[in-house]
Amino acid sequence: MDDPTDFDVSVKLHVYGTIAATTRVxxxxxxxxxxxxxxxxxxxxFQRLFKKRLLVLEPDTGEIRMAPxxxxxxxxxxxxxxxxxxxxxxxxxxxxxxxxxxxDADVAxxxxxxxxxxxxxxxxxxxVPYPCAVHFAVPAAHWWDDIVFS
Amino acid sequence: MLLFRSEEHVDRxxxxxxxxxxxxxxxxxxxxxxxxxxxSRLTVESRRPGPDEIDVIFARLGLTDSFWNPRA
Numbered sequence: 001m002d003d004p005t006d007f008d009v010s011v012k013l014h015v016y017g018t019i020a021a022t023t024r025v026x027x028x029x030x031x032x033x034x035x036x037x038x039x040x041x042x043x044x045x046f047q048r049l050f051k052k053r054l055l056v057l058e059p060d061t062g063e064i065r066m067a068p069x070x071x072x073x074x075x076x077x078x079x080x081x082x083x084x085x086x087x088x089x090x091x092x093x094x095x096x097x098x099x100x101x102x103x104d105a106d107v108a109x110x111x112x113x114x115x116x117x118x119x120x121x122x123x124x125x126x127x128v129p130y131p132c133a134v135h136f137a138v139p140a141a142h143w144w145d146d147i148v149f150s
Numbered sequence: 151m152l153l154f155r156s157e158e159h160v161d162r163x164x165x166x167x168x169x170x171x172x173x174x175x176x177x178x179x180x181x182x183x184x185x186x187x188x189x190s191r192l193t194v195e196s197r198r199p200g201p202d203e204i205d206v207i208f209a210r211l212g213l214t215d216s217f218w219n220p221r222a
Contacts, residue, residue, distance in 0.1 A: 009194055016192045053198045069188050091153040095184035100191040112152030113159035113166075120153075120177065127181035133174045135160045136151045140204070140220045 010035060011045040012054060015067050020101060023084050025064050025072035053144060069096030080106040091134055098122035172217065179211045 014034050018026045028046065032039040043062050049055040056066035064072050069088050071077075077088040079097040081104070088094040091109065098105035107120040112135070121128040138145075154160045157174060164171045175183075186207045190196045199207060201220045208218040 012196070013192075013194065020192060054196075069184070069191070090151050092151055092180060092183055092187070095181050096188035096191075099181075099184040099188040102189075109153055111155045111159055113154055113163040116155065118153055118155065122181070127177055130177055131156070132177055133154045133157045133160050134151060134177070134180050135154060135163070135174050136172050136217070137169060139172075139217045140208075 007037075007041070008045045008048050011042060012049060015055070015064065016070075016100075019067060019070045019086070023086050025067055025070060027063055069093030069100055076109050078108045080108070095120065095122065095127060173213070173215060175211075175213070179213070182211055183207070 011031060014031055015026055018024065018030070018034070026034070028039050028042050032042045035042070046055055046057055046062060046064065050057050054068070055064055056068070057063065058065050066072065066089050069092075071087040071089045071093070073087065075087045075089060077091060077094040079086045079088050079094050081097065081101055086097050088097050088107075091107075094107040094109065095105075098107075102125075103122075104124070105122045107122075109118050109120075110116060111118055118130075118132065120130055120132075152163070154163065160174060161171060163169075187199065204220040208214065
């Protein structure tokens with residue numbers, strides 16, 4: 001039997017490679033097909049990657065909800081990179097998409113209070129200055145208590 | 151964490167939800183956090199930073215208040 005750690009790395013790279021290329025977070029079935037493995041094996045790898053805090057899973061299906069910084073569902077944090085549109089989990093992850101892809105990016109979001117549009121840009125490995133305030137509502141020790149809220 | 155137009159908007163958001171105002175960081179600090187967490191995320195060796203590494207990252211950015219302690 002393969003070392004599960006090696007398999008987990010393969011799963012992780014396949015998940016992130018798929019997202020980077022297509023903007024879509026793959027399902028268990030799609031990863032299994034891509035790696036020519038059984039769905040149960042991929043499901044178990046997802047669970048191990050969740051325990052390492054590299055994935056967040058839907059509790060009812062075991063499918064990926066978050067492959068940080070990417071989100072599998074639409075969010076108020078849309079990131080445009082070279083014509084592709086990704087969703088991020090929060091404002092930190094919105095810049096994280098640019099960091100992970102090593103590309104210029106345009107982030108479109110809204111003010112958490114008044115809902116007016118806001119925009120951030122990453123150019124040449126730097127964030128372009130923009131008047132704003134980033135607020136953390138949850139202490140660091142509790143981010144993973146409810147990572148969707150955090 | 152959320153993005154706001156200004157600290158005044160943070161205050162209004164907290165009051166409307168009866169939540170305490172927590173630390174605010176600036177955009178450059180946020181970018182440095184994004185790099186620290188995600189710059190290698192698409193590579194073989196990528197992993198989430200451990201508590202000791204998180205301490206170093208936060209301290210480098212001047213985030214030394216107990217709010218930033220990653221240990222429960």
